[in-house]
Amino acid sequence: xxxxxxxxxxxxxxxxxxxxxxxxxxxxxxxxxxxxxxxxxxxxxxxxxxxxxxxxxxxxxxxxxxxxxxxxxxxxxxxxxxxxxxxxxxxxxxxxxxxxxxxxxxxxxxxxxxxxxxxxxxxxxxxxxxxxxxxxxxxxxxxxxxxxxxxxxxxxxxxxxxxxxxxxxxxxxxxxxxxxxxxxxxxxxxxxxxxxxxxxxxxxxxxxxxxxxxxxxxxxxxxxxxxxxxxxxxxxxxxxxxxxxxxxxxxxx
Amino acid sequence: xxxxxxxxxxxxxxxxxxxxxxxxxxxxxxxxxxxxxxxxxxxxxxxxxxxxxxxxxxxxxxxxxxxxxxxxxxxxxxxxxxxxxxxxxxxxxxxxxxxxxxxxxxxxxxxxxxxxxxxxxxxxxxxxxxxxxxxxxxxxxxxxxxxxxxxxxxxxxxxxxxxxxxxxxxxxxxxxxxxxxxxxxxxxxxxxxxxxxxxxxxxxxxxxxxxxxxxxxxxxxxxxxxxxxxxxxxxxxxxxxxxxxxxxxxxxxxxxxxxxxxxxxxxxxxxxxxxxxxxxxxxxxxxxxxxxxxxxxxxxxxxxxxxxxxxxxxxxxxxxxxxxxxxxxxxxxxxxxxxxxxxxxxxxxxxxxxxxxxxxxxxxxxxxxxxxxxxxxxxxxxxxxxxxxxxx
Numbered sequence: 001x002x003x004x005x006x007x008x009x010x011x012x013x014x015x016x017x018x019x020x021x022x023x024x025x026x027x028x029x030x031x032x033x034x035x036x037x038x039x040x041x042x043x044x045x046x047x048x049x050x051x052x053x054x055x056x057x058x059x060x061x062x063x064x065x066x067x068x069x070x071x072x073x074x075x076x077x078x079x080x081x082x083x084x085x086x087x088x089x090x091x092x093x094x095x096x097x098x099x100x101x102x103x104x105x106x107x108x109x110x111x112x113x114x115x116x117x118x119x120x121x122x123x124x125x126x127x128x129x130x131x132x133x134x135x136x137x138x139x140x141x142x143x144x145x146x147x148x149x150x151x152x153x154x155x156x157x158x159x160x161x162x163x164x165x166x167x168x169x170x171x172x173x174x175x176x177x178x179x180x181x182x183x184x185x186x187x188x189x190x191x192x193x194x195x196x197x198x199x200x201x202x203x204x205x206x207x208x209x210x211x212x213x214x215x216x217x218x219x220x221x222x223x224x225x226x227x228x229x230x231x232x233x234x235x236x237x238x239x240x241x242x243x244x245x246x247x248x249x250x251x252x253x
Numbered sequence: 254x255x256x257x258x259x260x261x262x263x264x265x266x267x268x269x270x271x272x273x274x275x276x277x278x279x280x281x282x283x284x285x286x287x288x289x290x291x292x293x294x295x296x297x298x299x300x301x302x303x304x305x306x307x308x309x310x311x312x313x314x315x316x317x318x319x320x321x322x323x324x325x326x327x328x329x330x331x332x333x334x335x336x337x338x339x340x341x342x343x344x345x346x347x348x349x350x351x352x353x354x355x356x357x358x359x360x361x362x363x364x365x366x367x368x369x370x371x372x373x374x375x376x377x378x379x380x381x382x383x384x385x386x387x388x389x390x391x392x393x394x395x396x397x398x399x400x401x402x403x404x405x406x407x408x409x410x411x412x413x414x415x416x417x418x419x420x421x422x423x424x425x426x427x428x429x430x431x432x433x434x435x436x437x438x439x440x441x442x443x444x445x446x447x448x449x450x451x452x453x454x455x456x457x458x459x460x461x462x463x464x465x466x467x468x469x470x471x472x473x474x475x476x477x478x479x480x481x482x483x484x485x486x487x488x489x490x491x492x493x494x495x496x497x498x499x500x501x502x503x504x505x506x507x508x509x510x511x512x513x514x515x516x517x518x519x520x521x522x523x524x525x526x527x528x529x530x531x532x533x534x535x536x537x538x539x540x541x542x543x544x545x546x547x548x549x550x551x552x553x554x555x556x557x558x559x560x561x562x563x564x565x566x567x568x569x570x571x572x573x574x575x576x577x578x579x580x581x582x583x584x585x586x587x588x589x590x591x592x593x594x595x596x597x598x599x600x601x602x603x604x605x606x607x608x609x610x611x612x613x614x615x616x617x618x619x620x621x622x623x624x625x626x627x628x629x630x631x632x633x634x635x636x637x638x639x640x641x642x643x644x645x
Contacts, residue, residue, distance in 0.1 A: 050597050072600040082601050088594045092616025101612075102602045108638065131616075148602060 027191030081154030096128030175207025295413020324375030347458030366396030511540025545580025
């Protein structure tokens with residue numbers, strides 16, 4: 001699905017990713033852990049091709065195609081989608097219209113399909129009339145982002161901290177919906193959607209099982225492996241210890 | 254004199270003619286057919302469906318003044334002056350005839366205008382519609398309008414001003430005086446659709462009596478050569494007034510708009526909201542002044558501009574003046590460009606950068622219009638949306 005080869009990425013002339021390699025196969029879901037400022041969000045936005053994130057070396061291959069030079073809209077059309085952590089408020093565009101936009105419907109009439117989807121995410125019809133992200137609570141932002149992704153139905157799903165600042169009730173719903181997006185509720189052999197999830201405290205892994213975990217430090221993937229082991233190492237000794245332990249085993253390989 | 258409001262730079266009245274071809278009521282079907290689209294674009298439906306009445310003036314000829322609901326009066330102000338001797342109490346009462354050369358010209362050389370009135374206690378089921386239209390090149394249309402909502406009545410108006418497609422240059426001078434009586438309400442939604450060489454000078458005064466409500470909405474999304482207006486609203490005890498303007502200024506448009514709210518009655522409330530987009534070489538001045546001179550008055554001014562070009566200009570002038578200690582006045586003004594973050598967000602949902610920018614501008618202009626009856630509100634939103642779709 002996604003193959004990142006020796007990627008160097010800059011933001012405003014400042015290097016944020018160095019020689020980064022990552023492969024995500026069809027049907028796989030990965031979590032990305034790491035301290036603040038280690039470059040996790042930059043990686044997601046780089047994969048998505050935001051203009052501010054400049055590739056200075058390496059390449060990004062998506063579904064067998066080199067997309068390094070493509071615009072964000074082109075990448076999205078190929079089947080990428082993202083749930084942002086801090087999306088901006090857009091005045092005058094209603095949440096319902098935004099969900100329709102995600103399906104490529106620009107009629108600006110909120111469709112029945114969207115209303116049905118909204119119910120699934122516990123949003124009322126009135127809520128769909130609100131300007132996108134205007135005065136949304138933390139949990140509402142997460143649910144709204146996931147609802148937009150579900151309308152888009154991408155093959156490759158990126159989620160930037162879908163589990164931060166969410167109360168337990170919302171978390172269960174969010175876990176369910178992410179599980180659906182990432183085909184976690186069907187047999188592994190039938191899964192076609194892939195995912196990359198940034199998570200600070202790995203809370204999301206209590207709700208869905210994932211295939212791989214990676215730890216990012218200083219713009220590099222410092223270690224990768226079995227999610228249970230990596231998460232428990234981090235919980236016990238922090239990122240540094242995890243990476244040291246991890247590198248010992250990786251050296252042995 | 255405020256900066257940029259010098260009369261010297263304004264339209265030269267002498268350039269325009271007052272001689273207009275006379276249109277007859279029997280020409281109405283032909284005229285309605287010919288200009289149907291232009292009328293519809295400014296909210297005037299020649300069929301008059303879901304309207305409590307219609308007024309249509311083309312050049313200097315009043316072609317239609319039709320009442321569809323009892324207790325509503327619609328006629329030209331010329332006829333109204335003949336019919337009602339008491340009208341002199343309202344004539345030049347909310348606007349001073351000597352205010353400037355344009356009011357003087359309307360005083361001396363008036364060419365009709367509309368008189369709209371609801372009798373005491375009457376509430377219009379549907380809005381009244383009016384249209385002031387210029388079909389002749391180089392014409393000066395000098396209307397004087399009077400709108401009265403008698404005690405306890407409710408009057409909703411949608412009014413459009415426009416020119417025929419073939420007209421390049423013309424002058425529209427319009428004096429409008431509004432009287433909202435005790436416990437009455439007027440909503441007035443005005444849509445302008447001019448042409449790049451048309452000059453426009455509306456001069457309006459609004460008096461809102463005790464417990465009265467006035468809501469004025471102004472929409473102008475097409476180019477105009479030079480437009481300046483500055484309606485003044487006087488709020489008596491417990492009165493409420495709102496002024497909202499939605500402007501998309503493009504090409505070489507020069508627009509100077511604003512509102513002045515005088516809160517002279519205790520416990521009165523007012524708000525001014527404006528959304529201005531400036532593209533191409535447009536030059537927009539967005540003003541607003543709140544004057545609090547009675548106890549417990551409260552008013553807010555919000556003036557937001559969006560710049561789309563390096564050759565455009567937005568000059569925003571919010572002003573507050575309090576002369577009593579219990580006045581609560583506030584303002585919020587901002588001018589900026591389309592946020593890159595917002596564009597990126599929409600491209601992440603599959604829109605191209607151009608589509609994203611268009612959606613953001615449309616959203617910016619898509620202000621919730623408060624206080625209108627639901628059907629009218631939906632219609633006005635739909636019109637703004639359709640006009641915004643056609644931009645760029």
